[in-house]
Amino acid sequence: MADIGNVIRPTDEGARRLARRLMRTARFAAIAVKEAESEVPFVSRVACATDIDGSPMILISTLSAHTRGLIEYPVCSLMFGEPGKGDPLAHPRVTVIGRAERLERGSEEEERARARYLARQPKAKLYADFGDFALYRIGVERASLNGGFGKAFELSREDIVVPDERLAGFAEMEAGAVEHMNEDHADAIALYAKAFGKAEKAVGWIITGLDPDGFDLMAGDEVLRIDFDPSLSSAAEVRPRLVEMAKAARAAG
DSSP states (O other), X not given: OOOGGGTBOOOOHHHHHHHHHHHHTOSEEEEEEEOTTTOSEEEEEEEEEEXXXXXXXXXXXXXXXXXXXXXXXXXXXXXXXXOOSSOGGGSOEEXXXXXXXXXXXXXXXXHHHHHHXXXXXXXXXXXXXXXXXXXXXXXXXXXXXXXXXXXXXXXXXXXXXXXXXXXXXXXXXXXXXXXXXXXXXXXHHHHHHHHTTOOSOOSSOEEEEEETTEEEEEETTEEXXXXXXXXXXXXXXXXXXXXXXXXXXXXXX
16 A cells, blocks of 8 residues: 555645645635535535635535534544646646634624625625625635646645734725725736736726735736745735836836
8 A cells, every 4th residue: 555645745835835825826725515305415606705814714504415414413524726738637736624603793804804705706796695604714724736648735723824923904904905906006007917927918907806915906807826936024015015026027127
């Protein structure tokens, strides 16, 4: 029998970044739960977003089998990563294991998280207020990353989720900063997409979320993740870093 210890590679910063990027750029994920009625594994697909700290969020209906399963057994797995051309097993994917927590509708926390979710999933505004829908956040416990053939990693919560001490001030400033950038600095956003995201098109991009490690861009169904390098140590660094990145993008042509 093969020794699994020889298969799993030591976790490095490249693995951490890849796992976080797969989650931050995902528009959907496969979810695995224990079926409420039978307790057998049940797999479905859900639209998703991430909270500021990187925790996955899903907006789901009690009419769905996977929601009923989560209510009965909150532990679940989510797999992120889209196959491209060629062998689907050659493309990276990450499976996140965690516990689903229903956010209380109307609470300050839920309203903030909902705004972030709807920025990533704007079509969900059509049904987000239906009585059977609720927003759930997945408390990450660990993850398994497959970066392609021979590239397996086991990740901890700390490898994926931004710690609370680095989040101070971000929740309070994020919505205003995102709105300001989208309304007044579309030219800078286009520069970020082209220079740092290698985007083929330079128009139509908006920022949907901002956190200490970077920010997310979206244009239609396309999503980009732009990392801060290095990561930010406080919310006060957001504006000067964005200005600095815009200048660097312009200088690069």
